Amino acid sequence: xxxxxxxxxxxxxxxxxxxxxxxxxxxxxxxxxxxxxxxxxxxxxxxxxxxxxxxxxxxxxxxxxxxxxxxxxxxxxxxxxxxxxxxxxxxxxxxxxxxxxxxxxxxxxxxxxxxxxxxxxxxxxxxxxxxxxxxxxxxxxxxxxxxxxxxxxxxxxxxxxxxxxxxxxxxxxxxxxxxxxxxxxxxxxxxxxxxxxxxxxxxxxxxxxxxxxxxxxxxxxxxxxxxxxxxxxxxxxxxxxxxxxxxxxxxxxxxxxxxxxxxxxxxxxxxxxxxxxxxxxxxxxxxxxxxxxxxxxxxxxxxxxxx
Numbered sequence: 001x002x003x004x005x006x007x008x009x010x011x012x013x014x015x016x017x018x019x020x021x022x023x024x025x026x027x028x029x030x031x032x033x034x035x036x037x038x039x040x041x042x043x044x045x046x047x048x049x050x051x052x053x054x055x056x057x058x059x060x061x062x063x064x065x066x067x068x069x070x071x072x073x074x075x076x077x078x079x080x081x082x083x084x085x086x087x088x089x090x091x092x093x094x095x096x097x098x099x100x101x102x103x104x105x106x107x108x109x110x111x112x113x114x115x116x117x118x119x120x121x122x123x124x125x126x127x128x129x130x131x132x133x134x135x136x137x138x139x140x141x142x143x144x145x146x147x148x149x150x151x152x153x154x155x156x157x158x159x160x161x162x163x164x165x166x167x168x169x170x171x172x173x174x175x176x177x178x179x180x181x182x183x184x185x186x187x188x189x190x191x192x193x194x195x196x197x198x199x200x201x202x203x204x205x206x207x208x209x210x211x212x213x214x215x216x217x218x219x220x221x222x223x224x225x226x227x228x229x230x231x232x233x234x235x236x237x238x239x240x241x242x243x244x245x246x247x248x249x250x251x252x253x254x255x256x257x258x259x260x261x262x263x264x265x266x267x268x269x270x271x272x273x274x275x276x277x278x279x280x281x282x283x284x285x286x287x288x289x290x291x292x293x294x295x296x297x298x299x300x301x302x303x304x305x306x307x
Contacts, residue, residue: 012099017090025061026054029092033079036094044080052077061088081300097295098302101277105217105253107246109273111264112282118289119224119259120151121307122282126257127155128220135207135214138164139200139223139245145186147224152184165189165203167196169228193229197241204248214252221249221256230260230268242275264294282307 013036017028030048034041048054052075061073073088083095101108110122128134136155138148148164162184187203189196204221208214223245230238242258249256257280262268264281273279279294289307294300 013094015092015094017086017092019061019090024054025058025086025090029057029079029084029086032092032094033082033084036082036096037080046080048079051079057086061086061090078298078300081295081298081302083298097278097298097300098293101295102255103216105219105249105255106277107249107275108255108257108278108280109269109276110257110259110280110282111262111269113261113263114282114284114289116147118282118284118307119261120154121289122280122291123222123224123257123259124151124154125307126220126255127151127222128217128255132218133161134218134220135161135211136163136220137200137203137207137222138162139196139221140164140166141196141223141225142168142228143224148222149184151222163187163203163207165196165199167193169232193233193237193241197244201244201248204245204252204254208252214254216253217255219249219252219254221254223256223258226258226260226272227262230272235271238272239275242272246275 013032015028015032017023017025019025026048030041030044034044037044048057057075060075074085076083076085078084078097081097083097083100085093095103108126110119110126112118127136136152138152140148145164145166152162164184164186166186167189187199189199200223204219207219211218229241233241246256258276260269260272264279269279273296277296279296281292281294283290283304285304285306287306290304291307292304293302295302
């Protein structure tokens, strides 16, 4: 536990408020969030009183009349894209929303009208670093097997613990491609879109059972691409398709991203944003590929930054 404000290995910053000091607890919280965000407190556009009553916060954790602290209390809320927890003993934890998703897992929608190379650059890190024992699952909808193999290779996981569920609207022969490599494990779906969804969910559950349960963010999932789904089906069918997959991944605390290479403010994107914990918007910047994250839980959007 780092009470000097420095992050621990999970990206959680910890500070301690002196309940006997003249500085209010709400001020300490604001300063702590600003420090983690790398800005001055005055630069935070969202004020603490926009999300919680500062006076009520101070009173809730104020020492008792005999001077003892209220150790049993705890309050959590979001401020400036950060998850904040305040405890009765004056301890405060601050965790950036991005770090929280990467630690605990979540469903991410990756959007932007960008070249495949930009999507590859953004998708590969989301598959997880090679230093940890990840399980990686691809679901391909009208995409070449080489798409998954290329990203798995970039992530250092071309064979071991890598799986592909492949579905094409129009059946096609891929025998020649299969003859080149045996791994990763590939399962092709010959039925309809419901069969595709059911196989994805069943594969997630099977892999979880085989591993004896996944650690948070241990399972990395990529769906590429949602475009044919949203272009050929109505909102109700898209919702019925995505819902069970998103829930299955939440059940195993997986880190999932779904590629939809169209503009962020387009109607198809707006129609499905409620299914996701964050929207990752991509663009080809002047100095290279860039991204910004729209975090739904904290209602916060990051600045553009390099991928």
